[in-house]
Amino acid sequence: xxxxxxxxxxxxxxxxxxxxxxxxxxxxxxYLLKGEGPHFWEDFGWTMMRWIPxxxxxxxxxxxxxxxxxxxxxxxxxxxxHATASVLFSFIQSSFFLFYSCVYELTWFFxxxxxxxxxxxxxxxxxxTYLVTIGVCYLFEYYRKHRExxxxxxxxxxxxxxxxxxxxxxxxxxxxxxxxxxxxSALMHADVDTADAMVSRxxxxxxxxxxxxxxxxxxLKRELESLRIYLDIEKMRLGDRLEIDLKxxxxxxxxxxxNFFLLPLLESIIRLKIAPRRSGGKxxxxxxxxxxxxxxxxxxxxxxxxxxxxxxxxKKMTLQNTRERLQQLYGPEHRLVLREEGSLxxxxxxxxxxxxxxx
Numbered sequence: 001x002x003x004x005x006x007x008x009x010x011x012x013x014x015x016x017x018x019x020x021x022x023x024x025x026x027x028x029x030x031y032l033l034k035g036e037g038p039h040f041w042e043d044f045g046w047t048m049m050r051w052i053p054x055x056x057x058x059x060x061x062x063x064x065x066x067x068x069x070x071x072x073x074x075x076x077x078x079x080x081x082h083a084t085a086s087v088l089f090s091f092i093q094s095s096f097f098l099f100y101s102c103v104y105e106l107t108w109f110f111x112x113x114x115x116x117x118x119x120x121x122x123x124x125x126x127x128x129t130y131l132v133t134i135g136v137c138y139l140f141e142y143y144r145k146h147r148e149x150x151x152x153x154x155x156x157x158x159x160x161x162x163x164x165x166x167x168x169x170x171x172x173x174x175x176x177x178x179x180x181x182x183x184x185s186a187l188m189h190a191d192v193d194t195a196d197a198m199v200s201r202x203x204x205x206x207x208x209x210x211x212x213x214x215x216x217x218x219x220l221k222r223e224l225e226s227l228r229i230y231l232d233i234e235k236m237r238l239g240d241r242l243e244i245d246l247k248x249x250x251x252x253x254x255x256x257x258x259n260f261f262l263l264p265l266l267e268s269i270i271r272l273k274i275a276p277r278r279s280g281g282k283x284x285x286x287x288x289x290x291x292x293x294x295x296x297x298x299x300x301x302x303x304x305x306x307x308x309x310x311x312x313x314x315k316k317m318t319l320q321n322t323r324e325r326l327q328q329l330y331g332p333e334h335r336l337v338l339r340e341e342g343s344l345x346x347x348x349x350x351x352x353x354x355x356x357x358x359x
Contacts, residue, residue: 057133093114220294266285269283285299
């Protein structure tokens with residue numbers, strides 16, 4: 001409370017000092033043009049004594065406006081109070097100015113008649129000053145509420161975005177879990193050592209997933225760590241039928257990418273394009289920097305999607321999920337291009353802003 005009072009007083013003192021300088025300059029130039037010589041400091045002293053009391057009144061007015069606002073609910077009780085306050089402050093200001101006049105003139109004419117004369121002389125200007133001060137108080141109050149509403153809306157929007165991103169990310173976790181468990185179950189009796197190794201790698205994958213829970217962006221090198229763990233599991237399951245080629249530029253390793261971003265894309269390709277084929281297939285992942293952009297390409301070398309309803313739904317969900325996450329994180333700054341059926345080139349191309357991860 002005391003700190004707020006001092007801040008309000010300091011601001012008001014500065015404002016009314018500027019006003020005193022402004023009005024003093026009027027007399028300064030007037031006498032200068034008449035050739036009578038400047039009287040700036042004398043005029044400044046008189047003008048300052050007219051305005052300086054308002055520096056003390058302002059914190060009180062701020063308090064009155066806060067507790068007795070002139071709104072539709074309280075105006076009928078607040079208005080008489082503010083009218084009384086304006087008269088009281090005008091009386092105090094007139095008394096202060098009259099006292100300064102007595103001290104400056106070294107005469108004592110501080111009496112009721114002179115005080116009334118000063119009160120009438122200054123009342124209209126004092127009343128307008130009170131109204132302007134109230135208006136400025138409301139202006140700052142509306143600005144403060146506007147900023148609070150903006151910050152609140154921004155926080156709510158951020159929370160909503162985080163929630164939406166978490167939902168999108170968590171939609172994909174069960175697919176890795178169930179698919180890997182199914183592969184482990186199939187190998188449990190046929191190849192115990194491989195199944196045991198898959199359990200170990202799956203444990204590492206789940207641990208990394210839990211450690212990054214709630215994190216929306218990670219360095220590409222961290223994303224590749226979890227991706228390699230998953231690819232190790234798939235290599236154990238598919239053997240020579242799966243060929244992986246990672247072409248990752250060293251300059252891209254510290255770039256931020258969406259967390260848990262590459263795994264669902266490669267998982268969909270491996271499970272729905274390569275695993276059903278007896279001859280298997282190859283997947284190439286490329287990452288390179290192009291000026292201020294990070295370009296990621298996933299090439300499945302022409303393998304087509306399985307025609308089953310499940311595979312089409314999985315494809316649709318994975319791509320839609322990826323598109324929505326990129327939109328949430330990067331808005332119009334991202335680009336996602338999907339290869340059309342029957343055409344050549346990478347299966348998927350993603351471009352996002354190149355932003356190095358903080359240390």
